[in-house]
Amino acid sequence: MADYLLAIDQGTTSSRAILFDREGHNIASAQREFPQIFPSDGWVEHDPAALWSSVLTTCREVIERAGVGLDAVIGAGITNQRETTLVWDRETGEPLYNAIVWQDRRTADTCQQLREAGHLEEVQARTGLLIDPYFSATKLAWILDHVEGGRERAERGELAFGTVDTFLIWKLTGGRVHATDATNASRTALFNIHEQCWDPVLLELFGIPESLLPEVKDSSDDFGMIDAEWLGGELPIAGVAGDQQAALVGQACFAPGMGKSTYGTGCFMIVNTGDKAELSRNRLLTTVGYRIDGRTTYAMEGSIFVAGATVQWLRDGLQLFADAAETEALARNTRSGHSVYLVPAFTGLGAPHWDPKARGAIFGLTRDTGIAEIVAAGLQAVCYQTRDLQACMSDDMAAEPDTLRVDGGMVANNWVMQFLADMLGQPVDRPTVLETTALGAAYLAGLRLGWYRDLDEIAELWQCERRFTPQMPEKERERLYAGWQEAVERVKSDR
Numbered sequence: 001m002a003d004y005l006l007a008i009d010q011g012t013t014s015s016r017a018i019l020f021d022r023e024g025h026n027i028a029s030a031q032r033e034f035p036q037i038f039p040s041d042g043w044v045e046h047d048p049a050a051l052w053s054s055v056l057t058t059c060r061e062v063i064e065r066a067g068v069g070l071d072a073v074i075g076a077g078i079t080n081q082r083e084t085t086l087v088w089d090r091e092t093g094e095p096l097y098n099a100i101v102w103q104d105r106r107t108a109d110t111c112q113q114l115r116e117a118g119h120l121e122e123v124q125a126r127t128g129l130l131i132d133p134y135f136s137a138t139k140l141a142w143i144l145d146h147v148e149g150g151r152e153r154a155e156r157g158e159l160a161f162g163t164v165d166t167f168l169i170w171k172l173t174g175g176r177v178h179a180t181d182a183t184n185a186s187r188t189a190l191f192n193i194h195e196q197c198w199d200p201v202l203l204e205l206f207g208i209p210e211s212l213l214p215e216v217k218d219s220s221d222d223f224g225m226i227d228a229e230w231l232g233g234e235l236p237i238a239g240v241a242g243d244q245q246a247a248l249v250g251q252a253c254f255a256p257g258m259g260k261s262t263y264g265t266g267c268f269m270i271v272n273t274g275d276k277a278e279l280s281r282n283r284l285l286t287t288v289g290y291r292i293d294g295r296t297t298y299a300m301e302g303s304i305f306v307a308g309a310t311v312q313w314l315r316d317g318l319q320l321f322a323d324a325a326e327t328e329a330l331a332r333n334t335r336s337g338h339s340v341y342l343v344p345a346f347t348g349l350g351a352p353h354w355d356p357k358a359r360g361a362i363f364g365l366t367r368d369t370g371i372a373e374i375v376a377a378g379l380q381a382v383c384y385q386t387r388d389l390q391a392c393m394s395d396d397m398a399a400e401p402d403t404l405r406v407d408g409g410m411v412a413n414n415w416v417m418q419f420l421a422d423m424l425g426q427p428v429d430r431p432t433v434l435e436t437t438a439l440g441a442a443y444l445a446g447l448r449l450g451w452y453r454d455l456d457e458i459a460e461l462w463q464c465e466r467r468f469t470p471q472m473p474e475k476e477r478e479r480l481y482a483g484w485q486e487a488v489e490r491v492k493s494d495r
Helices: 048-066 108-116 120-127 136-146 150-155 164-172 200-206 243-250 308-316 324-332 371-396 414-424 436-448 455-459 474-491
Strands: 004-010 014-020 026-033 073-080 086-089 159-162 179-181 215-217 235-242 259-263 267-274 285-292 295-304 341-343 361-363 404-407 428-431 464-468
Touching (some): 004 048, 004 436, 014 048, 014 436, 048 164, 073 243, 073 436, 108 120, 108 136, 120 200, 136 150, 136 200, 164 235, 235 436, 243 259, 243 295, 243 436, 285 436, 308 371, 324 414, 341 371, 361 474, 371 474
Parallel strands (some): 004 073, 179 215
Antiparallel strands (some): 267 295, 285 295, 341 361
């Protein structure tokens, strides 16, 4: 049997390829950033060619760096930035428009009109989602309506729609496979999570021709073969999941009540709810956690649009430091008891506020505020927002997680993780393997290809590298959090 699995992790700001062994160890990795395109206020796009090039390049690089032949690789799994929307020509593969990124808010007015027309309750009941520009449906409709001839070509069956996973599967298989998995489908606002199918009522509501849509498969399934021209040989694609659901698998959160929070470009907390699709009373999302052997496991999710992107903005926009690794030392140098708050609503506020027109701000500046305080405030914002989500989940769920498993680039920062534990008032567990999103894609592929018997075997591989326990006095915790809540209220568009 081959020794490695290839995980393709196509993210919001970069693409990565990682080779994992059977125990989940990172054997080799490669990463490429690609440009972010901001055509207008609140608009975010990616060049589809840049996405594809970054994926292909990193796949080739990681195999070369590992020094192994393709025959040592059993198969591939794909995980991806979710909701990001692409449309392309079925014959030529030529994209109709740039990829509209999940952060994009151009359809905010359309969503407001749909809510005012009374469609929110039905959309939530069928999809578990809210009506928001975040999701794919209004993005897709925008492309069809704003690219000349787009809707007519879609009606004639000439075009294909996909989230990033679908686009990559199409490209990797030479256009032979047009498919997605249930987790990505569940983020489009077009998929009925109870019936596990594209919903004709929603297709009519959003004006989407069914001929555009991919086949929906299990997360651990046969997604075709990577064409030999790309990597020098064929390779089966056997696992696909949206990035946050892949991290849920990579963190082995397989029992109801287990939860994880991923700190990448955004921050996403997901808690496994088992076979029950529980609807939130607090504007959180109900989503497909994973689907294996035709059985759906559901999850409740809170989405924060900007987390690691705050650090990127502090670095590139304000030029307060040269490297993200410097932020921990800066934060440790903050003066005691500072009350600077940075609300990173650069593309609106996510859960539980869902205010696409909110914009970012810094509050509490005084004469002795310096770079360290502003950087610390940016880092703390992620922790405050996580507590916002925790409070909602505590109210929504009978069995809330008593420990949070964390992953993503920011969790390497010990100062942030300690502040997170302090703000939540509960332990935070950091795993030995931090690349849990890519690891989850590898696990799903390995399950399909027979590397693993079942999810229990995968769960045994999870290991904790460090546990952070709360140390902050409760009075101080509540004082800081109250200041955060006041700052958030001040940036909302309806105040």
